[in-house]
Amino acid sequence: xxxxxISAGALAALALSTPAFAxxxxxxxxxxxxxxxxxxxKTADLNFGTVVGPFAGQVVHVxxxxxxxxxxxxxxxTFGAAAFTVTGTPDxxxxxxxxxxxTLSGSVSGTLDVDMSTDKPVDPTLDxxxxxxxxxxxxxxxxxxxVDGVYSNTFDVTAxxx
Amino acid sequence: xxxxTRRLLLLLCTCGAAVSAPVGAVxxxxxxxxxxxxxxxxxxxxxxxxxxxxLSGGTWSGVTVGISQAGxxxxxxxxIVCSGATQVARYRVTGTNKQVVLVSAPDVTLTNQADxxxxxxxxxxxxxxITLTSSGQPGVExxxxxxxxxxxxxxxxxxxxxxxxxxEYQ
Numbered sequence: 001x002x003x004x005x006i007s008a009g010a011l012a013a014l015a016l017s018t019p020a021f022a023x024x025x026x027x028x029x030x031x032x033x034x035x036x037x038x039x040x041x042k043t044a045d046l047n048f049g050t051v052v053g054p055f056a057g058q059v060v061h062v063x064x065x066x067x068x069x070x071x072x073x074x075x076x077x078t079f080g081a082a083a084f085t086v087t088g089t090p091d092x093x094x095x096x097x098x099x100x101x102x103t104l105s106g107s108v109s110g111t112l113d114v115d116m117s118t119d120k121p122v123d124p125t126l127d128x129x130x131x132x133x134x135x136x137x138x139x140x141x142x143x144x145x146x147v148d149g150v151y152s153n154t155f156d157v158t159a160x161x162x
Numbered sequence: 163x164x165x166x167t168r169r170l171l172l173l174l175c176t177c178g179a180a181v182s183a184p185v186g187a188v189x190x191x192x193x194x195x196x197x198x199x200x201x202x203x204x205x206x207x208x209x210x211x212x213x214x215x216x217l218s219g220g221t222w223s224g225v226t227v228g229i230s231q232a233g234x235x236x237x238x239x240x241x242i243v244c245s246g247a248t249q250v251a252r253y254r255v256t257g258t259n260k261q262v263v264l265v266s267a268p269d270v271t272l273t274n275q276a277d278x279x280x281x282x283x284x285x286x287x288x289x290x291x292i293t294l295t296s297s298g299q300p301g302v303e304x305x306x307x308x309x310x311x312x313x314x315x316x317x318x319x320x321x322x323x324x325x326x327x328x329x330e331y332q
Contacts, residue, residue: 005286040188048196050261050331060196074201076264076331082192102194114194140196148258148297152195 012106013157023135035089036130040159042084043133048140049079055142064119065138081135086159090130093162095123098136104151112151114138123162199258200297204329207254210308221314225272228233228309231287240296242312251308255292255329256301262332267306272321281318283310286325291332 037134052074061069066080086094100117119137125131136157215227218241225239229248237244255263267286274280286306294302306327 037188038186038188042190042192045193045195047194050197050199052202052331053198053200055198074330077197082194084190084192086188104194104196106198106281112196112198136192138194142198146198148199150195150197152193154191154193156189156191158187158189 012092017123031086035092035161038094038159038161039098040084040086040157041081042157044080044083044135046082046136046138047079048138049075049077051075051140051142051146053142053146054144055146056144058142060140060142061137062119062140064121064135066135081137082157083133083135083158084157084159085131085133087126087131088161089128090126090128092126092130093123094126094132094159095162096121096134097158097160102138102153102155104140105152106147106149106151108147110147110149110151112140112142112146114140116155127137163186178249187205197261199261201330202255202257202263202329202331203301204327205254205326207252207303210232210251210306210325211247211249212310213244213248215312216243216245217241217312217314217316217318218243219314223313223315226309228285228287228310229307231289231305233307234306236309246262250305251325251327252303252305253327254260254301254303255294256296256298257294257331259294259297261292261294263329265289265292265304265327265329267327270308270323270325272310272323274317274319274321276319277317280319280321282310282312282316282321284323284325288327292328300320318332 009113051060058071058073062081064081068079098120102110102114116138124132124134222241225241228236229250233250235248265288267288270284272282272284289304292302292304
């Protein structure tokens with residue numbers, strides 16, 4: 001019963017005060033951006049191929065175009081940049097989150113570091129059909145004494161609307 | 163439940179939302195891979211020899227004589243007679259264990275030592291690839307054969323040439 005009385009009093013006060021502020025109108029815009037869910041698909045892995053020693057800290061580079069620079073070392077085998085496609089609402093800006101580096105583990109022993117900080121794509125804008133693609137390269141440093149073997153790991157890429 | 167309790171629960175829920183992943187974000191993984199190997203070595207162990215081939219008279223062409231990489235001599239034609247010792251070329255390759263090595267070799271031009279204008283083309287018979295079974299020595303040996311095509315007009319003489327075999331990691 002006490003709550004009911006308080007509510008009734010508040011309504012009465014509002015009704016009485018309305019005429020004092022008449023003819024004073026302001027408008028504000030209301031916007032909302034409705035988008036479709038993003039889809040991110042990996043289409044290729046980052047592959048440096050086969051690199052032949054001896055090593056002394058050379059840096060093997062696979063850039064975003066997929067070109068490989070073996071820094072004077074002998075290289076062979078299939079190689080290429082990581083590649084992704086992202087789809088969503090046309091003409092929307094997308095923000096990518098990509099790690100600066102990844103550490104590869106050797107099949108026998110040891111690790112190798114890949115620096116991707118300078119081989120990231122710019123954040124893409126989806127085209128008129130809602131698609132964009134991008135690639136990621138990296139610089140692989142191979143120190144002296146690196147043990148033969150296959151070195152590998154994975155890294156995550158995240159895409160979101162700006 | 164008191165009003166104080168309800169406010170506390172609301173605050174906790176808000177904190178939980180702040181640390182969750184952004185709504186709408188999507189994530190994919192990519193693999194990164196490199197194969198690190200030691201340098202290949204390739205050593206010639208013996209030369210290829212097709213022996214002596216005697217040509218019959220008459221007019222004929224398109225007769226193939228060769229030795230396969232397995233060492234089998236192909237000399238089965240009535241217009242020719244093969245004699246003398248023959249052998250395949252032999253190589254040893256070393257590198258990193260379990261790696262596949264690609265073998266390439268272009269055709270070889272054999273030149274008549276008495277008349278360099280006379281040549282024969284030897285088509286190489288080789289393995290396409292070798293899988294190494296050790297790191298470093300002893301490596302793997304492989305053989306390379308070859309065949310030539312003769313005619314009744316082929317000039318007599320000793321024909322020699324250099325066979326360039328190349329190996330690289332797959």
